[in-house]
Amino acid sequence: MNSYSTLTIDGQRFNYYSLLSLGIDLSAIPFSIRILLESVLRNCDGFQITERDVENLAGWTAEGTANIEIPFKPARVLLQDFTGVPAVVDLAAMRSAMKRLGGDPNKINPSIPVDLVIDHSVQTDFYGCRDALAKNVDLEFHRNTERYALLRWAQQSLNNFRVIPPSVGIIHQVNLEFLADVVHSSLCNGSDCLLYPDSVLGTDSHTVMINGLGVLGWGVGGIEAEAVMLGQPYYMLAPQVVGFELTGSLQSGVTATDLALTITEILRQEGVVGKFVEYFGSGALAMPLADRAVLANMAPEYGATMGFFPVDDQTLRFLYETGRDPQQIKIVETYCKEQKLFNSPDQPLPKYSKILTLDLSTVQRSLAGPKRPQDRVALSTMKENFLNTLATPIKDRGFGLSASEINQTSLIVYPVNEDQTNKDHSTINIPVRHGVIVIASITSCTNTSNPYLMIAAGLLAKKAVEKGLCVPRFVKTSLAPGSRVVADYLAQSGLDEPLKTLGFHIVGYGCMTCIGNSGALPPQVEKIIVENNLVAAAILSGNRNFEGRINPLVKANYLASPLMVVAYALAGHIDCDLTTEPLGNSPDGTPVFLHDILPTDEEIAEVVRLAVDPEIYRNSYGNVFDSNKVWNTIPSESSKLFRWDTASTYIQEPPFLTDMKLEPPAQIPAIERARCLIALGDSVTTDHISPAGSIKPDSPAGRFLIASGIQAAVFNSYGSRRGNDRIMSRGTFANIRIRNLLIPGTEGGMTKHFPSGQILPVYDAAVKYGETATPLIVLAGAEYGTGSSRDWAAKGTVLLGVKAVIASGFERIHRGNLVGMGVLPLEFVHGATWQSLNLTGEEEFTIPEIGKDFVSGSEITVKAEREVKTNLFSETEFRVKVRIDTPVELQYYLNGGILQTVLRNLAAADNVQ
Numbered sequence: 001m002n003s004y005s006t007l008t009i010d011g012q013r014f015n016y017y018s019l020l021s022l023g024i025d026l027s028a029i030p031f032s033i034r035i036l037l038e039s040v041l042r043n044c045d046g047f048q049i050t051e052r053d054v055e056n057l058a059g060w061t062a063e064g065t066a067n068i069e070i071p072f073k074p075a076r077v078l079l080q081d082f083t084g085v086p087a088v089v090d091l092a093a094m095r096s097a098m099k100r101l102g103g104d105p106n107k108i109n110p111s112i113p114v115d116l117v118i119d120h121s122v123q124t125d126f127y128g129c130r131d132a133l134a135k136n137v138d139l140e141f142h143r144n145t146e147r148y149a150l151l152r153w154a155q156q157s158l159n160n161f162r163v164i165p166p167s168v169g170i171i172h173q174v175n176l177e178f179l180a181d182v183v184h185s186s187l188c189n190g191s192d193c194l195l196y197p198d199s200v201l202g203t204d205s206h207t208v209m210i211n212g213l214g215v216l217g218w219g220v221g222g223i224e225a226e227a228v229m230l231g232q233p234y235y236m237l238a239p240q241v242v243g244f245e246l247t248g249s250l251q252s253g254v255t256a257t258d259l260a261l262t263i264t265e266i267l268r269q270e271g272v273v274g275k276f277v278e279y280f281g282s283g284a285l286a287m288p289l290a291d292r293a294v295l296a297n298m299a300p301e302y303g304a305t306m307g308f309f310p311v312d313d314q315t316l317r318f319l320y321e322t323g324r325d326p327q328q329i330k331i332v333e334t335y336c337k338e339q340k341l342f343n344s345p346d347q348p349l350p351k352y353s354k355i356l357t358l359d360l361s362t363v364q365r366s367l368a369g370p371k372r373p374q375d376r377v378a379l380s381t382m383k384e385n386f387l388n389t390l391a392t393p394i395k396d397r398g399f400g401l402s403a404s405e406i407n408q409t410s411l412i413v414y415p416v417n418e419d420q421t422n423k424d425h426s427t428i429n430i431p432v433r434h435g436v437i438v439i440a441s442i443t444s445c446t447n448t449s450n451p452y453l454m455i456a457a458g459l460l461a462k463k464a465v466e467k468g469l470c471v472p473r474f475v476k477t478s479l480a481p482g483s484r485v486v487a488d489y490l491a492q493s494g495l496d497e498p499l500k501t502l503g504f505h506i507v508g509y510g511c512m513t514c515i516g517n518s519g520a521l522p523p524q525v526e527k528i529i530v531e532n533n534l535v536a537a538a539i540l541s542g543n544r545n546f547e548g549r550i551n552p553l554v555k556a557n558y559l560a561s562p563l564m565v566v567a568y569a570l571a572g573h574i575d576c577d578l579t580t581e582p583l584g585n586s587p588d589g590t591p592v593f594l595h596d597i598l599p600t601d602e603e604i605a606e607v608v609r610l611a612v613d614p615e616i617y618r619n620s621y622g623n624v625f626d627s628n629k630v631w632n633t634i635p636s637e638s639s640k641l642f643r644w645d646t647a648s649t650y651i652q653e654p655p656f657l658t659d660m661k662l663e664p665p666a667q668i669p670a671i672e673r674a675r676c677l678i679a680l681g682d683s684v685t686t687d688h689i690s691p692a693g694s695i696k697p698d699s700p701a702g703r704f705l706i707a708s709g710i711q712a713a714v715f716n717s718y719g720s721r722r723g724n725d726r727i728m729s730r731g732t733f734a735n736i737r738i739r740n741l742l743i744p745g746t747e748g749g750m751t752k753h754f755p756s757g758q759i760l761p762v763y764d765a766a767v768k769y770g771e772t773a774t775p776l777i778v779l780a781g782a783e784y785g786t787g788s789s790r791d792w793a794a795k796g797t798v799l800l801g802v803k804a805v806i807a808s809g810f811e812r813i814h815r816g817n818l819v820g821m822g823v824l825p826l827e828f829v830h831g832a833t834w835q836s837l838n839l840t841g842e843e844e845f846t847i848p849e850i851g852k853d854f855v856s857g858s859e860i861t862v863k864a865e866r867e868v869k870t871n872l873f874s875e876t877e878f879r880v881k882v883r884i885d886t887p888v889e890l891q892y893y894l895n896g897g898i899l900q901t902v903l904r905n906l907a908a909a910d911n912v913q
Helices: 031-042 051-059 079-102 130-156 171-179 203-214 224-227 256-270 290-297 313-321 326-338 381-392 451-466 485-493 495-502 523-532 561-571 601-611 612-623 700-707 724-732 760-772 790-799 814-820 887-895 898-909
Strands: 004-009 012-017 069-072 078-079 114-117 160-166 181-187 192-197 200-204 215-217 234-237 241-247 276-280 306-308 352-361 366-368 377-378 408-415 427-433 436-443 476-479 536-542 556-559 672-678 750-752 759-761 776-779 802-807 824-827 844-847 859-869 872-882
Touching: 004 224, 004 326, 012 203, 012 326, 031 069, 031 215, 031 276, 031 306, 051 069, 078 079, 078 171, 078 224, 079 114, 079 130, 079 224, 079 898, 114 171, 114 427, 130 160, 171 200, 171 215, 171 612, 181 326, 192 326, 200 203, 200 224, 203 215, 203 290, 203 306, 203 352, 215 306, 215 824, 224 234, 224 814, 224 898, 241 256, 256 290, 256 306, 256 352, 256 366, 256 377, 256 451, 290 306, 290 313, 290 451, 313 326, 313 612, 366 381, 377 381, 408 523, 408 824, 408 872, 436 561, 451 485, 451 495, 451 561, 451 601, 485 495, 672 760, 672 802, 700 724, 700 760, 724 760, 750 760, 750 887, 759 760, 790 802, 790 814, 802 844, 814 824, 814 887, 887 898
Parallel strands: 012 192, 078 114, 078 200, 114 160, 200 215, 241 276, 241 352, 276 306, 436 476, 436 536, 536 556, 672 776, 776 802, 802 824
Antiparallel strands: 004 012, 069 234, 181 192, 366 377, 366 556, 408 427, 672 844, 750 759, 824 872, 844 859, 859 872
């Protein structure tokens, strides 16, 4: 296709692939689809991407473009360390496998830029003190030096691979403020450069935050990201695009967080899974980019692939405000206008698959919880809602307490003065009830990326301190900014001190409480929760509040703006009506209400104007790659092959490729007489499936570590040991809140082994099945695999011996990850569930072979046979849809997974015999 063109900016010539050359009406196509189209056009090589692919996508229509496959090649890949470590382990394993196959290990190398941001390993062990940050960082390096040595090896040994060290910030905020350039350039030779839209795939589901900047991107599984790094396209079906019109403006005191929670509720009810959402309208055009980023970040919570804001004047303003190069800003403006990628009020409205509308003036102050981010609760109804939730049955996402249990009061016992020798052992008893807030954390890229939200929290803290308010001692407070910029402008405005006075000291620059790195609670708080089965609460400015995620002892978790985190921390209990009840009393006994200390929009804007400037961003990111001296001292070496240490409990060569042959198996045999490892209901998340949080000494993983000579005190978290499959497989399906319906009425990672009937940990049962070579399946309900993009939810599943998952519905990333690991995803049809089919999980299941001639989206028949009496069997047959959605996914499945497919392709290109 003759689409290669040039443009000149300030005397410099740039090359680009012109969308106008296609001769189509671009104005009718959503902006997000235009960016995909440019990628397909630019990468058209007649092999991986053909002219037919370009023509198919150019023919996108609002009515639907069913079964059109897009081979998307993003500009770059973004990793964080929890998901990045297993990705690097896999790359190192592929180098070892390539060596065994007789090929060149250096063929295993990222072919596009890859950035890894270390942000998920720091934990809130220390808090409420001025040296909390330093102490937490010291512990982080003590716990993780072995993992970091692997990443240092990758930094020195892999091409196109950069590492941003610890204590810089959260991956998505660093991406927004520094890494993303909106328009990318490469192949620069003298005065010529190739320009194209920045786009990114990341191994974290909140990669979507970058769509607020007009950069197309979303989260994928680690194994898919590895394939993209190695030059493979990311294959997807052409999406529907839902246009979301925003009109009007937010009322005074209503924040971007409130808007994000409202939109999450609306879009979850609408159903946008697998779809793009594109924002437009007068309200969107006037919205500051910091607010757009908050909305874009929440796309996984409202179910969309991403929520996109096209490049416009707000984008250019943000690039200037964050200290970007003026020449780059000029390139962004000129290129995007030339390519019809720039939005303005006079632009024709694209044709969307569906249009939704929201008047911003109708948005109320809100929270979300206690168990899902889409369950919005208006601030005015929080008290009533929480009390109702206490009595609501567990199956309906409540806590199932009786009236007598709801009304109980407990006492937390503290020494009178913890800072001095308490010789007479005098104590003070503080009464608490269900809903006591034990964690209040300003955390997560979602909200700490927004100066207006952070300044609002600081101003509220300042006014609270002036009124003499304080936070109850049972509340664990923390501030984990998404970048060092936040600390700079809080200090510049003088708002850091009142936050510290209330206990919100900086505890780290990373994704902490929001992903479960909240650290242990004080012993007396843990004691009262456990002994009284207390429904304790956490309030955080995060994006995820699934069960067991924030802290294993905290059952009720609420999302809110940073300002409301401070307010509820002052109140101490979640069952307060902050619209009518006081936060506390001043020293003279005067009640202080929320409205007494709420900052005005004008106050917030003025502090932002004075305290936030481009120089802060330039200073913060000026030496970002060399900014951590401890990181720079970690010993490492550049080498073709990583030196595996068989004694390591952090990094091990995974078993996926150790016995791989050059030729794929002739066929994947039918799955015969499989047993159900675990049977699950609706809304089971990857947080339930994937190993996360602390490792208990009496768990299979804990017993393994103890047998390996590791003391329980230095177990660290599952997340930190993601590079060791021996640990991770033992922690799969081990979440303390997972409910296995094979053993009704229980919680935790236990299951029933058949036919013995033994109740065992899931891992131990899988081992027992393995001894008899019994294949396994998982039965599940709707929304299976929602949650973070966790490759170990799929890797752990396959390592347990699971060959297929049969569910009522799958989340996009997890379904793809299952296929990418060679696990067959099957979906009940016509609204059926395993319960409606009268399955019990005691059956033996037979699933027919999936062959090379399989057509994507076809249905097959599964047989389930159960012994009802001795030698008397009942048999059920039911139809399922095979969720291998594309021909490329079929190749992945037949090869045993993505890694095997890519490795065989690379070996073939290297003429390995």
